[in-house]
Amino acid sequence: MRAVIVEAGAVVVRERPDPVPGTGELLVRVQAAGLNGADLLQRAGLYPAPPGSPADIPGLEFAGVVAAVGPGVERFVVGDRVMAVVGGGAQAELAIVHERTALAVPDTLASVEAGGFPEAFTVAHDTLFTQCALRPGERVLVNGAAGGVGIAGAQLALVAGAAVVASVRAAHLRKALEAFGATAVDPADAAAHGPYDVILEPIGAPNLKTDLDSLAIGGRLAIIGIGAGARGEIDLLQLMSRRACIHGSTLRARPLEEKAVAARLVERQVLPLVAAQRVRVPVEEVFGLKDVDAAYTRFAVGGKLGKIVLDIPG
Amino acid sequence: MRAVIVEAGAVVVRERPDPVPGTGELLVRVQAAGLNGADLLQRAGLYPAPPGSPADIPGLEFAGVVAAVGPGVERFVVGDRVMAVVGGGAQAELAIVHERTALAVPDTLASVEAGGFPEAFTVAHDTLFTQCALRPGERVLVNGAAGGVGIAGAQLALVAGAAVVASVRAAHLRKALEAFGATAVDPADAAAHGPYDVILEPIGAPNLKTDLDSLAIGGRLAIIGIGAGARGEIDLLQLMSRRACIHGSTLRARPLEEKAVAARLVERQVLPLVAAQRVRVPVEEVFGLKDVDAAYTRFAVGGKLGKIVLDIPG
Structure with missing residues (x-):
């Protein structure tokens, strides 16, 4: 797979081995991944990924389609549209997420919106x-x-x-x-x-x-x-x-079970509002994977309404 | 009645008119009144009593016996032993408290202990x-x-x-x-x-x-x-x-209803522990009303275990 890599204070796109889902995990073909302040910190070497997340692939959120499931997965099947907060590794063509922290994407949400929703x-x-x-x-x-x-x-x-x-x-x-x-x-x-x-x-x-x-x-x-x-x-x-x-508070440092509890609350209390279009996910600008450096630059400038999202066609 | 009065940065005992209980209020013949840090601040002119409390009589807590009840009182009758947090005015022979913030004194608690309990x-x-x-x-x-x-x-x-x-x-x-x-x-x-x-x-x-x-x-x-x-x-x-x-947080600045809620929780969750002698009220030293200045001095010195209490025989 291709992935965004933090290298010497910059972000570049490199080939990496495809990740393999473990017990309870989903392998997701990422369609969109929102940028967050933490990405800029990680690019500057200031905010290392928590244990269990890829050390050099940034990205705290994504949306995509389930490509494979690990042993014991109960909530999703291959082909489901999902989105999630992760500890890192979202800005890549493939990403791993525990099914307990993944959310079904409502039909009302386009992929680039879903990629900028979870965090x-x-x-x-x-x-x-x-x-x-x-x-x-x-x-x-x-x-x-x-x-x-x-x-x-x-x-x-x-x-x-x-x-x-x-x-x-x-x-x-x-x-x-x-x-x-x-x-x-x-x-x-x-x-x-x-x-x-x-x-x-x-x-x-x-x-x-x-x-x-x-x-x-x-x-x-x-x-x-x-x-x-x-x-x-x-x-x-x-x-x-x-x-x-x-x-x-920060979300990123929390253990899996606390992230899952937070995700469940969003599933029950926010997704109905998204489905009913009572809340929206404004996206300021979308960048392709190859333009990731420009995306980070745009994010850092500020003065934007809503999310900067990477569009990652599978 | 005699009362402790803050006068030009000192505490003295003066005669004052007996207070009269209003609707829902108890007139209490005070037997003991604990000292608190707020009393020293009030003596120094730094912590004025909240509206509705005597402006120049310090004292945030007392224990005593109900001497009269105002209209509409339901929870107590004349002769009941009570203790309470008040906004001020506790260091006197008579004090007023709303019945919703007053607590029955468990039999296990002596008056000087009860006077140092509520706050x-x-x-x-x-x-x-x-x-x-x-x-x-x-x-x-x-x-x-x-x-x-x-x-x-x-x-x-x-x-x-x-x-x-x-x-x-x-x-x-x-x-x-x-x-x-x-x-x-x-x-x-x-x-x-x-x-x-x-x-x-x-x-x-x-x-x-x-x-x-x-x-x-x-x-x-x-x-x-x-x-x-x-x-x-x-x-x-x-x-x-x-x-x-x-x-x-501070207790003193809260409105009556919040003080009453806090008092009810103490009634239900702490008084049983007092009655069962699972918690105690250590009193370091007891002073008579005429020695109030010495009591304040002792309080300010520190290095004490538990409360300094004024003993106010009716």
């Missing part, structure tokens, strides 16, 4: 509902709202009956966020629209003070990314008097 | 179970473990099947903590006994880095006091990779 929607769902226990009527601030997780989070919070303020620096992207039903604002104006019961923070330390200042009593701040910095000062008295909570 | 055990129970969802088999670090909340937290965590490491600076207090079943250590050695699923932090910012370094995957750090400092730096990447959470 963003799983992180957004896990953060808003499993960690932050979002309730209808609450106020949510989604920072970096035009990114994959941002768009997913804004839509899921809206469907769940929350009021959503979506902050994004690029003014030209705000109209699209308003179309989802969010109030789209410049990051500098986000605090003025608070206080917030839940804040989704994918950017990191530079937003920490404003986030904490904007939390309501009983508010929950969820840190899901630190691309702009990891270290920041907090005021514990403020945290106490707000009776607030700061959550941190 | 520490309510905070410890709320923090360990309601906020941090402590489970049996988990590892708990209790810092400041010889204080009222610390001793309450260590005992409740032990009863709940957790393994407890209790850190306390004063070496002579460690034997008593070991007697409860905890592993008592110097604060400098606490990290070496980790990682911890739950950390109870009543001291504040100086412990923040060590606390975060000592958290297990999925760990919860609960900030319940900031006597040694409120501002500290955190590493959001560390919080993410640990999938950890920082909770802040």
Whole structure:
């Protein structure tokens, strides 16, 4: 198979042996694989793949068709359309995933959309509902709202009956966020629209003070990314008097069973919304496998609405 | 009635008009009132009483006997022994409490013990179970473990099947903590006994880095006091990779309904343990009302095991 390989700080396409599915695993002919911030970190040598994932093939999510199944597989058969979050190795013509973490692709979702769905929607769902226990009527601030997780989070919070303020620096992207039903604002104006019961923070330390200042009593701040910095000062008295909570999490480092639980929740609680077209998966741009370097460059530039996806025809 | 009054940064005893119970309220002849860190802050003018509490009479907890009831009271009658957390005003011969936040005093508890029970055990129970969802088999670090909340937290965590490491600076207090079943250590050695699923932090910012370094995957750090400092730096990447959470809370600022919920949980889940003598309320020293200044001084010195309580014979 051909695969994207991280080599000396760059991404290139190389031939690799076809992987073989083990017990409970699917071999998937990948049709599309979304890019994520972690890919850029891995390219820079900063975010090694967890044990059990290919060490030098990046990619945290894909969609494709089951090409073979390992012993004991119960949930899928050859030919099924599937999509999944994986610890790595998604950006290749073939990939392995445990069937307990794979999701059936709804008919309403094209392959490039499905390739950009799993990571963003799983992180957004896990953060808003499993960690932050979002309730209808609450106020949510989604920072970096035009990114994959941002768009997913804004839509899921809206469907769940929350009021959503979506902050994004690029003014030209705000109209699209308003179309989802969010109030789209410049990051500098986000605090003025608070206080917030839940804040989704994918950017990191530079937003920490404003986030904490904007939390309501009983508010929950969820840190899901630190691309702009990891270290920041907090005021514990403020945290106490707000009776607030700061959550941190990543999906990638979790053990198989926790990823499977998160995937099952997405299957039950998000896929029906996708099938009913109540949430969408915006894709900003699609690149072929041979243009992977250009895809990474486009991803890094920012100012995009939704996902950058590699199209990998089998 | 006589009451402790905060006057120009000092505490003195003055005559005040007897309070009158409103709808749903009890008038309690106070027998004992525990001291808390908040009292020192209030004496220093730093922690004003919440609306509805006497502005200049300190005291967050008391035990006594119901002397009169307001309209609509259903849970108690004159003569009942009760104890409660209040927003202020406990350090007086008479105090008012809403019946929904009052607890019956178990026969096993002497008045001075009951006067030092409500705040520490309510905070410890709320923090360990309601906020941090402590489970049996988990590892708990209790810092400041010889204080009222610390001793309450260590005992409740032990009863709940957790393994407890209790850190306390004063070496002579460690034997008593070991007697409860905890592993008592110097604060400098606490990290070496980790990682911890739950950390109870009543001291504040100086412990923040060590606390975060000592958290297990999925760990919860609960900030319940900031006597040694409120501002500290955190590493959001560390919080993410640990999938950890920082909770802040205070009891005093909560609305009546939330205090009542917390009190009901203590009634159902802690009072049976008190009645069965599975948890105790250590009292370091008892002072008469006229010696209130000495009581505050003793409280501020530290190095004590458990509560400082004012004995207020009616």
